[in-house]
Amino acid sequence: MFNVSREFAPPFSLIAPFFVLGSLFYLVATLTLPFFDAHATHYDLGIVAWAHLFLLGFVMMVIFGAMAQLVPVVLEVGHFSVDFYYLIWPLLGLGTVGMVLGFLLWPGLLPYGGFMVLTAMLIYLADTILTLRKVEHISLTVKTVAATNGFLLLGILAGFAMALGIGAGAGVDIGRWLGAHMVLVLGGYVTLTILGMSLILLPMFGLSHGFDERPIHLAFKVMLYAVPTYLVGAMFDSNDLRFLSLLAMIGAMGIYLYQIGLIYKTRARKENDIWFRSMVFGYASLALSLPLGFVALMGGFEHLGLTAVWFLVMGFFTFLITGHLYKIIPFLVWFERYSPLVGKQKVPMLADMYPKKMADFQFAFSAAGTLLGGVGLLMGSDQLFKGGAAFVAAGALFLFMSVKWMMKFGKEEINHG
Numbered sequence: 001m002f003n004v005s006r007e008f009a010p011p012f013s014l015i016a017p018f019f020v021l022g023s024l025f026y027l028v029a030t031l032t033l034p035f036f037d038a039h040a041t042h043y044d045l046g047i048v049a050w051a052h053l054f055l056l057g058f059v060m061m062v063i064f065g066a067m068a069q070l071v072p073v074v075l076e077v078g079h080f081s082v083d084f085y086y087l088i089w090p091l092l093g094l095g096t097v098g099m100v101l102g103f104l105l106w107p108g109l110l111p112y113g114g115f116m117v118l119t120a121m122l123i124y125l126a127d128t129i130l131t132l133r134k135v136e137h138i139s140l141t142v143k144t145v146a147a148t149n150g151f152l153l154l155g156i157l158a159g160f161a162m163a164l165g166i167g168a169g170a171g172v173d174i175g176r177w178l179g180a181h182m183v184l185v186l187g188g189y190v191t192l193t194i195l196g197m198s199l200i201l202l203p204m205f206g207l208s209h210g211f212d213e214r215p216i217h218l219a220f221k222v223m224l225y226a227v228p229t230y231l232v233g234a235m236f237d238s239n240d241l242r243f244l245s246l247l248a249m250i251g252a253m254g255i256y257l258y259q260i261g262l263i264y265k266t267r268a269r270k271e272n273d274i275w276f277r278s279m280v281f282g283y284a285s286l287a288l289s290l291p292l293g294f295v296a297l298m299g300g301f302e303h304l305g306l307t308a309v310w311f312l313v314m315g316f317f318t319f320l321i322t323g324h325l326y327k328i329i330p331f332l333v334w335f336e337r338y339s340p341l342v343g344k345q346k347v348p349m350l351a352d353m354y355p356k357k358m359a360d361f362q363f364a365f366s367a368a369g370t371l372l373g374g375v376g377l378l379m380g381s382d383q384l385f386k387g388g389a390a391f392v393a394a395g396a397l398f399l400f401m402s403v404k405w406m407m408k409f410g411k412e413e414i415n416h417g
Contacts, residue, residue, distance in 0.1 A: 010068050010082045012336035016407055017089045018065025019329060023396075023403040025057025025096065026318075030396040033373075033389035037382045049103035054313070056096040056117060059190060062321050064088055064124055066328055070197065071131060071145075080130035084123050091120035099163065107166055114163030121156045125149050144196025144220065151188025151227055155181055179242065180234035187249055188227040194320060195220055195256055202260070205275060205327055206267035215259040222252035243297070250294050257287055273351070274359040278323025281367050285315020288374075307377045314370050314392065322362070322399055326354045329406040337410050353409050358402045366395030 032050060040047050068085045072078055098113020128149050135142055158181040195216060203209060226248035233241030260283055289311040296305035330353035338347040373388025375381075 010079070010085065012332055014082065014085050015065050015068050015332060018061050018068070018085075019325060019403055020407065021089060021093050022058050022061035022065065023325075023400045025053060025061060025093075027393075027396040027400045029054040029058060030389070030393040033392060034386045036385075036389070038376050038380050038385040039382075045103050049100045052103065053096060053100045055185070055190075056092065056099070059317060059321065060121075061089065061092060061096075062325070063190070063193060064092070066324070067124075067128075069328065069332065070200070071128065077131060077134040080127050080134070082127075084127040088120045088124050091116045091123070095120060102163070102166075110163040110166050114160045118156055118160045121152060125153055144192055147224055148189045148192045148196070151184050151192070154231065155184030155189060158184060176234055176237060180231050183227060183230045183245070183249075187223065187230075190317065191249075191253070192220070192223055192227075194317075195223070198256075198260070198263075201324065201327075202263050202279070206263065208263045208267040211262040211266045213259075215255050215262065219252045219255040219259065222248055222255065226252060246297055247294075250290055250297070253286065254290055257283065257290070274326045274354065274356070274363060275323045277363055278319045278326075281363075281370075282316050282319030282323065285311040285319065285370065289316060303377065303380060307374055310374050310377050311370070314373065318370075319366070322366070325399075325403065326359060326406075329403065330354050330409070333406060333409050348410070353406060355402050355405045358398050358405065362395045362398035362402060364395075365391045365398065369393075369395060 029050060032053075036046065036050070064085070068079075068082065095113045095116030095118075098109050098116060100113075102108070102110035102113050128145065132142070132146055158177050162177055162181060199213065199216060203211075226245045229248070230242055230245035233239070233245060289308045292304050292311070293308035295301065296308055327350075330350045333353060334348070334350055341347050369388045369391025371388070372391060373385050376383070376385030376388055
């Protein structure tokens with residue numbers, strides 16, 4: 001699956017905390033969702049706290065853990081210092097908790113939580129940038145890694161400045177910089193990372209080959225210009241630039257969806273496993289989010305915008321991350337515990353190393369909850385939204401149990417052996 005030598009592969013003990021903590025933060029975030037209503041806005045500090053709990057504790061934590069393993073694959077070189085990752089997860093975890101408590105209860109905690117998050121991300125960026133210096137072959141994915149890290153740096157600096165503004169009274173215009181912070185992190189880092197990793201992971205897991213890569217190159221270029229355009233719009237308080245930037249991002253993601261269709265058509269593996277179903281739901285959510293976002297942007301309909309963001313975050317981002325956990329964790333466990341035994345004794349197949357029943361329940365509850373919650377936001381119905389949120393929370397519980405199950409797979413057998 002992954003072309004990783006033992007010389008470059010980080011130890012399992014380094015990566016495991018990222019996935020366990022990430023799934024735990026996801027569970028906590030979803031358990032709090034039913035306490036919100038369908039009319040909350042992104043200016044509500046409760047929503048802001050939840051967004052940081054979800055995006056830092058779950059999305060960033062899992063992405064950083066995955067990148068610890070994927071960097072050697074993507075860049076075809078070893079980490080500058082993989083030991084940096086031992087510092088990242090505790091700093092990111094504690095910083096996330098500090099920021100959430102700061103938004104909800106004690107604003108004075110925000111600068112401290114923000115500083116820990118900033119430090120964790122600067123360590124991550126330092127390793128990635130120093131690793132990039134060793135790269136010889138510059139592919140689209142390598143360019144993506146370089147660009148996303150630049151946007152992440154700008155995004156976290158903007159976020160830290162706002163944390164100082166709220167928690168320490170620094171003179172920062174929150175209204176102006178909040179949008180730039182969100183676009184830099186979600187558009188510039190998370191979305192572009194997904195674009196870059198798609199060319200590695202989707203063809204590998206789906207056994208796709210021979211497809212036209214020009215659409216994703218175009219989508220990358222459009223996003224690469226759209227994100228800094230939004231930043232310039234924020235700097236000069238230009239609504240026109242911000243509008244054009246968001247319009248370009250929607251167009252770029254539409255082109256990306258077309259690329260996904262090309263990859264799907266050429267796939268050789270036809271298995272309908274948890275990974276494939278998660279990808280289908282995730283990309284269907286993106287396909288639903290884009291027209292909703294376009295209409296909201298053109299007409300200024302806030303409830304449509306909230307619904308678009310819901311399907312983007314809870315449908316697209318979440319299902320792409322959770323679906324890949326069922327592929328990445330079994331491989332890491334297999335590589336750690338069973339690869340030395342190849343040729344000496346029978347070893348399990350990767351398809352046997354995830355809990356199929358729990359995964360099915362996770363998918364069913366999460367998909368139903370995402371759809372129901374989205375309808376609730378669209379119709380302004382608290383009952384439908386809270387019902388959907390409860391289903392999403394149930395799915396998150398099954399995900400957490402699945403992650404723990406996969407992490408423990410074969411541990412006692414190997415120890416006794």
